[in-house]
Amino acid sequence: MKHLFIGGEWRLPTGSETITVVSPSTEEPVGQAPLSAREDVDAAVAAANAALTSGDWSTWSAGERAEAMERFADALESRATETARLVTAENGMPIAVSGPVEGLGPAGVLRYFARLARDTAWEQPRPAASGRGTTVVRREPVGVVAAVLPWNFPQSLAMFKLAPALAAGCAVVLKPAPETSLDAFQFAEAAQEAGLPAGVLNVVTGGPETGAYLVAHPGVHKVAFTGSTEAGRTIAEICGRLLRPVTLELGGKSAAIVLNDADLAATVRGLAWASLLNSGQTCYVSSRILAPRTRYDEVVEAVAELARSLPVGDPADPATRVGPLVSARQRERVETAIAKGRAQGARIATGGGRPAGLTRGWFVEPTVFAEVDNSFALAQEEIFGPVLAVIPYDDESHAVGIANDSPFGLAGTVWTSDEERGLDLARRMRTGSVGVNFYAIDLGAPFGGVKASGLGRELGPEGLEAYVSYKSVYLRK
Ligand code: NAD
Numbered sequence: 001m002k003h004l005f006i007g008g009e010w011r012l013p014t015g016s017e018t019i020t021v022v023s024p025s026t027e028e029p030v031g032q033a034p035l036s037a038r039e040d041v042d043a044a045v046a047a048a049n050a051a052l053t054s055g056d057w058s059t060w061s062a063g064e065r066a067e068a069m070e071r072f073a074d075a076l077e078s079r080a081t082e083t084a085r086l087v088t089a090e091n092g093m094p095i096a097v098s099g100p101v102e103g104l105g106p107a108g109v110l111r112y113f114a115r116l117a118r119d120t121a122w123e124q125p126r127p128a129a130s131g132r133g134t135t136v137v138r139r140e141p142v143g144v145v146a147a148v149l150p151w152n153f154p155q156s157l158a159m160f161k162l163a164p165a166l167a168a169g170c171a172v173v174l175k176p177a178p179e180t181s182l183d184a185f186q187f188a189e190a191a192q193e194a195g196l197p198a199g200v201l202n203v204v205t206g207g208p209e210t211g212a213y214l215v216a217h218p219g220v221h222k223v224a225f226t227g228s229t230e231a232g233r234t235i236a237e238i239c240g241r242l243l244r245p246v247t248l249e250l251g252g253k254s255a256a257i258v259l260n261d262a263d264l265a266a267t268v269r270g271l272a273w274a275s276l277l278n279s280g281q282t283c284y285v286s287s288r289i290l291a292p293r294t295r296y297d298e299v300v301e302a303v304a305e306l307a308r309s310l311p312v313g314d315p316a317d318p319a320t321r322v323g324p325l326v327s328a329r330q331r332e333r334v335e336t337a338i339a340k341g342r343a344q345g346a347r348i349a350t351g352g353g354r355p356a357g358l359t360r361g362w363f364v365e366p367t368v369f370a371e372v373d374n375s376f377a378l379a380q381e382e383i384f385g386p387v388l389a390v391i392p393y394d395d396e397s398h399a400v401g402i403a404n405d406s407p408f409g410l411a412g413t414v415w416t417s418d419e420e421r422g423l424d425l426a427r428r429m430r431t432g433s434v435g436v437n438f439y440a441i442d443l444g445a446p447f448g449g450v451k452a453s454g455l456g457r458e459l460g461p462e463g464l465e466a467y468v469s470y471k472s473v474y475l476r477k
Contacts, residue, residue: 004040004205005188007047008198014039019178019205024092024324025315025361033181033205038213041173044202045219048144048171051199057171060197062122066114068196069166073107073114075190080104083155083186085316090180091151092315092323092361093278102183106159109459112443113163116464120167128474136473141169142245143221145467148211148235150227151179151326152281152384157249158187160447160458161224162201168467170222173202175214177227179326181205216242222467225249226283229382229408229452236455247456247466249283249448251382252410255403256286257425258299259396259416266437267415268306272321274413274439276310276366279322280386281330283453284411284439288372288379289390290399296392300370303390304350307366312355322386324361331362334385338367341378346389347371374402382408400428409450413439432457 003010013034021030034040051057060068076083084103088095093102124137147161154176165172176184184203191201204210208231215223216238225235226249239246256275258267275286291299315323325331338352351367364385372378372389379389393399403412409431414422422436432449433441441447446457457463 005203036204036206044173047199051171056197062117066117069114071194073110075193077107102155105156109159113167117167134475138471139468146220151177154180248454250454253408254286254411255288256413260292262415304368337383407452410453
């Protein structure tokens with residue numbers, strides 16, 4: 001079993017409790033990780049504070065930090081194949097996705113923020129607005145960051161926090177989700193190899209209690225969380241009371257607006273990624289498909305055909321497009337949502353059950369519902385599985401109204417043969433991002449949500465700001 005990574009060393013956990021990570025496709029154990037005790041979290045937070053107040057890190061220039069980040073990226077890249085395999089074993093992500101996204105993705109995020117670290121004005125003298133004197137505006141690290149992570153994209157979502165934190169000169173305590181405890185140690189090994197100073201990155205494995213203790217810890221200065229809206233609200237309340245900055249990337253129920261001029265074959269190819277990525281266990285997926293009433297049956301059939309065509313099975317097989325759900329509990333949630341959809345009167349166009357022939361693993365058939373009203377639970381609640389709802393609309397304004405009639409506002413897509421028309425609709429959607437004829441996160445632009453989808457933004461120069469604290473120094477001359 002792995003030890004904890006605290007203060008640049010592999011340390012034995014205080015207690016003897018462990019987390020067993022179980023393969024979603026075989027239901028067999030993949031490995032074990034320590035269940036951190038409060039003392040372990042105390043030690044990690046203390047090590048992070050020590051890295052900020054003494055030692056090398058606090059005195060490094062942005063250029064030196066950027067070089068260390070690039071070495072860190074190299075070390076992660078050399079482990080990319082093993083990391084992707086590990087993530088697939090832990091959470092069932094098809095290897096065709098985990099290879100590029102989880103294996104190679106994090107190094108790209110690090111390199112982007114290393115460039116940003118070099119290009120950012122960390123100390124900027126400005127003439128005072130009064131015309132008398134100068135003010136030196138400094139961007140300083142916000143301090144010790146508690147990064148609490150989900151299981152769905154454990155590597156890339158960790159790096160969305162770690163990379164800007166390092167660029168800004170912060171120190172981080174990373175708490176992975178219990179389901180994906182093991183891959184987090186890849187970061188620790190790579191950080192050691194890259195020569196990151198002790199305490200700049202610490203990894204404590206554990207469950208919600210470990211997370212709750214960490215986010216409220218007096219030695220933490222900023223919290224970065226991705227996960228469920230429910231846990232996000234609890235964390236926001238705690239941070240509110242503590243006046244602690246927090247960024248929250250939470251759930252979604254995004255809409256794909258298929259316009260009447262859309263090329264349906266191309267749209268459906270795009271929806272395979274935009275609506276069903278990682279077997280639907282992706283925060284931004286467009287799980288509500290909005291179809292013009294004039295082409296409704298055609299869209300339902302094309303989306304159902306897409307769902308039927310995706311190979312379901314062993315996530316380690318490069319041909320697999322839909323793997324198992326992460327846990328028995330997650331499959332139960334998805335099956336409950338499917339049952340609710342049926343009970344409310346939606347029609348199953350395809351799927352709805354468990355795939356034949358897969359007797360082990362937490363699989364659910366890719367499922368498409370038709371005759372869905374946007375008020376149904378199916379359209380209002382996040383499902384986090386391979387379940388799509390096709391909703392009819394009358395005209396563009398009606399489509400935008402349905403898209404915005406959601407407690408969430410994370411993302412969305414528009415499918416059209418006229419990109420200008422797509423951009424026009426994107427402007428009217430109340431979400432943090434919209435893709436026109438595809439969806440792919442751009443590292444150089446802010447990503448995040450409105451309403452119950454979260455607070456603040458990750459990525460881009462805007463994402464770096466969440467790890468920066470401003471100081472103004474007034475000078476006479
Ligand atoms: P969760 O929000 O309960 O857990 C996410 C992380 O937060 C884990 O590391 C967990 O240990 C920790 N955590 C949980 N409660 C906490 C608390 N009160 N204080 C501090 N840390 C806490 O997510 P889950 O139970 O794994 O998944 C449940 C649902 O969340 C899913 O069905 C899905 O709808 C949603 N989800 C969304 C995303 C996303 O990317 N937006 C990711 C994962 C899950």
